[in-house]
Amino acid sequence: MNQWRNFNKGFLRENPVFVLVLGMCPALATTTTAINGMGMGLATTFVLFMSNLVISIFAGFIPDKVRIPAFIVIIASFVTIVDLVMGAYFNTPGPQGEPSLYDQLGIFIPLIVVNCIVLGRAEAFASKNKIVSSVIDGLGIGLGFTFALVLLGATREILGNGSIFGLSFIQGDGILVFVLAPGAFIALGYLTALIIRLKKS
């Protein structure tokens, strides 16, 4: 029961994007469609899961003074793994020649390393807790982040393109501004207000 609470806190109670306001750069930049948001979210989840696992194992051996650089190296290693794997398997262009997931996420894949959520969880949770709860924490926060990105991506895709997960349901164009940069800020602003309201009730 306690572990279940630990897992599901990432979705609403401590959602990294809507409640803690962390990791805003990838949340705004990669959510032009729901699929892109999901790709970014799952890549971050993998890094969070693995870095929480390794850090909770080694936390006892790392001297306190070099804690942060050591965490950054561990995180950067997993980010490199994600980068290389995505470059190998998610790099085929779409049927109409649209850029691949790897190209669309672009520099935001290496930038997972400076995502405050990952270092924040390492410092605040994984370095102080046992392996099992650290792993569950990483998974919960990661999936909560993914949930936020998919929600924002879906909202922007529905309003901006008239489609959801690539399935179009209107003829012609949507409200184009939601696919562009300003729409990201505005959509996230209203979604945050909505989530805060839901959280209260």
Add this chain to the structure above:
Amino acid sequence: MEYILIIISAVFVNNIVLAQFLGICPFLGVSGKVSTALGMSGAVMFVMTLATIATYLIQVYILVPFDITFLQTITYILVIASLVQMVEIILKKISPALYQSLGVFLPLITTNCAILGVALLVMQKEFNLVQGVIYAIGNSIGFALALIVFAGIREQLDLMHIPKGMKGVPVSLVVAGILALAFMGFAGIVK
């Protein structure tokens, strides 16, 4: 002329915060007052230019000759982290006045994605060293511009009556969106 175009493109057309979504955390975090926004922009300008030079030299003289470019992410973040530490120590020693005004912002900069982002973008765009430095300076001016304008708006916003549900982060994001919309007016000046 080429350098002027790089700067105009980085400041207005592809503004680092409002069009490329880098450095959103300090953009939302330290934009409460114009004075803190100025301090943060100064620190970013300083570190971004130094980090671009350092990472460029490491890329060209170490990573490429030894064919280990897959270590790019790890090397860059370590170089930036140690550079920030070094700048902090040197500033403390040689210019306590500057340290007083920039000091508190320096540790925050290590996890500022704008610094690493610009270092990676310089490599991606295949700039040479001079173009890279100009690009970094342009981007830091763009960051400063966005941050200071936004801080100014937020100071005014504090005096306004805002619906309860929108207070804090939501209204900041919507205002940032409208600011981004204004910056879209620059699109097309430079390719």
